[in-house]
Amino acid sequence: MHATPVDVPAPVGMTPMDLLSRALDRGADISMIEKLMDLQDRHERNTARKAFDSAMAEAKAKIPVIVKNRKVDFETERGGRTNYSYEDLASIAETVTPILAEYGLSYRFRTSSPPNEPITVTCIISHRLGHSEENTLQGPRDESGKKNSIQAIGSTLTYLQRMTLKAALGLAAAADDDGKTSESADPAITDDDLQALRSRIDETGADTMRLCEALKVDALPDLTQSGLKAANKLLDERAKLIAAKKKTATGGAK
Numbered sequence: 001m002h003a004t005p006v007d008v009p010a011p012v013g014m015t016p017m018d019l020l021s022r023a024l025d026r027g028a029d030i031s032m033i034e035k036l037m038d039l040q041d042r043h044e045r046n047t048a049r050k051a052f053d054s055a056m057a058e059a060k061a062k063i064p065v066i067v068k069n070r071k072v073d074f075e076t077e078r079g080g081r082t083n084y085s086y087e088d089l090a091s092i093a094e095t096v097t098p099i100l101a102e103y104g105l106s107y108r109f110r111t112s113s114p115p116n117e118p119i120t121v122t123c124i125i126s127h128r129l130g131h132s133e134e135n136t137l138q139g140p141r142d143e144s145g146k147k148n149s150i151q152a153i154g155s156t157l158t159y160l161q162r163m164t165l166k167a168a169l170g171l172a173a174a175a176d177d178d179g180k181t182s183e184s185a186d187p188a189i190t191d192d193d194l195q196a197l198r199s200r201i202d203e204t205g206a207d208t209m210r211l212c213e214a215l216k217v218d219a220l221p222d223l224t225q226s227g228l229k230a231a232n233k234l235l236d237e238r239a240k241l242i243a244a245k246k247k248t249a250t251g252g253a254k
Contacts, residue, residue, distance in 0.1 A: 048131035055103035055127055059169075062099050066092055066171055089162050096169060104128035107168070109161050119156045123164035135168040139209045159209070163219060189223045197223075197231060204238045211235075 066087045100106060110122040118138040126132040142155035165171070189197070197220060201208055212219060214234065215227050223231065 045131070048127065048129040051104075051129045052127040052131040052133070055105050056125070056169075059096075059099050059103045059105055062102075063096055063169065063171065066095055066166075087162070089158055089165075092162060092165060092171070096165075096171070100125075107165060109164070111157060113153055113157075119153065119160065121157060121160035121164050123161070123168045125168050133168070135164045137164050137167070140207060142209070156209075166218075187225055189221070189225060189228045193225075193228055194220055194223075197228065200232065200235050204235050204242065206235060206238055 068087045104127050105125060107123060107125050110124060112120040118140055120136060120138045122134050122136040124132055124134050137160050139156050139160055141149070141152040142159065143152045147155060200206075201211065208220065211231060211234065212222075215223065215231055217223055217227060
């Protein structure tokens with residue numbers, strides 16, 4: 001009589017590739033090979049994701065606070081002025097690129113600018129083992145400061161590249177105060193504040209990027225409580241203007 005073959009448990013520490021190699025040596029059928037190949041694929045993706053998370057954690061621990069090295073100051077179309085400080089893309093890249101490379105990480109951008117549609121920028125952070133993660137933002141063409149059409153597109157692209165890269169890496173920025181520090185009595189907004197503000201922006205149809213410019217911040221999460229008060233005041237004025245226009249339109253229709 002012939003003994004019935006018994007599956008021998010795989011030795012501890014064997015990878016799916018090792019199992020696949022053994023199966024091929026033993027003449028396993030196509031179904032078994034496909035299952036082992038799928039297992040190997042999942043194993044590689046999981047390994048790559050873990051390596052990505054580890055590399056990001058180590059890289060972020062070494063990336064310093066980015067100094068705001070640029071200033072913007074221009075006259076608006078309505079006769080006012082806009083001025084604020086920010087960190088340019090070149091200074092961010094100069095700081096983060098060598099640190100990311102040290103841990104096998106890199107970044108690139110994917111952009112889209114269809115006619116009469118918002119500009120879209122996606123920042124893709126990749127690890128050398130293959131895992132990548134994306135962060136996408138959209139924005140209108142920046143026509144402030146008397147820019148021409150090409151400059152308006154370029155300004156928005158640069159802005160969105162900075163913001164998506166900062167968001168993907170969780171970067172912090174600080175104003176250059178010549179080494180002086182001070183404690184702020186103006187606390188940052190809370191998550192609930194941010195959610196409520198975004199709802200009001202949606203309700204009034206306001207432009208987030210232009211609102212941030214008016215409030216002299218890079219993004220809404222950078223607002224303090226006093227900045228939140230100023231933002232709500234601007235949105236109140238916009239809501240009143242919209243209501244007045246609707247009232248006028250209704251009266252004109254009678």
